Amino acid sequence: MSHVFTPAAIPALPVRGSADTFPVRRVYCVGRNYADHAIEMGHDPNKEEPFFFQKNPDNLTTSDSFPYPGKSSDVHHEIELVVCLGKGGEEIPVEDALSHVYGYAVGLDMTRRDLQGVAKKLGRPWEVGKAFEDSAPVSEVVPASEIGHPDSGAIWLKVNGESRQSGDLNQMIWKVAESISYLSGLFRLAPGDVIMTGTPAGVGAVQRGDQLEGHIDGIGDLKVTVA
16 A cells, blocks of 8 residues: 555654654643642632643654744743553553553643634634644653652743742642543543643743743753744
8 A cells, every 4th residue: 555645754752761762643631730720710620520632743842942833922831741651541440540651751732822712712622722833842751660650749830040830740630540541531542642731820921032941850851942
């Protein structure tokens, strides 16, 4: 069998300490998964079931430069723990969920907030605000076999050296295992799936020239310049 054109390369992330890469199949994002962020976005975290949206696999980038996207004048940063699955399945029990994790990374869910806001008001999907090119800068993947499964530790973001977002992984409303389990009831998960687990409070706009520095204890750092 031949293709009518040469297919694009499979998106992949570097793995710390290895020449191998982590091939990305799908990207799921957990919405409003920190109570303080849910509140700052005008929602009650005590009344919501988890919900998910998607980015495209090729939205992930390991470049240290984030090109400011067109059609927007209000682009926001959202620092997140990224979960990379090495095994898939359906209806995965919570107690077994972490065994499906290959590793973790530091990521940014860059968001065209103005376009997302319009979509929300009209009851439309969020892709125009979330799933644009280079909208998910990600660090190298750190295998869980080396660091375990972090359930606490600082997660923060600085812009031009000034603290913008600061929280702790233990503040997630839906923990990693719970998110995997719940998500596997909605979709058939598979190796290569990536889950971006939500962001703490303090999201805000970026401008061209801004220097973004993100960190998650035990996992690593991510540095990006807005171009």
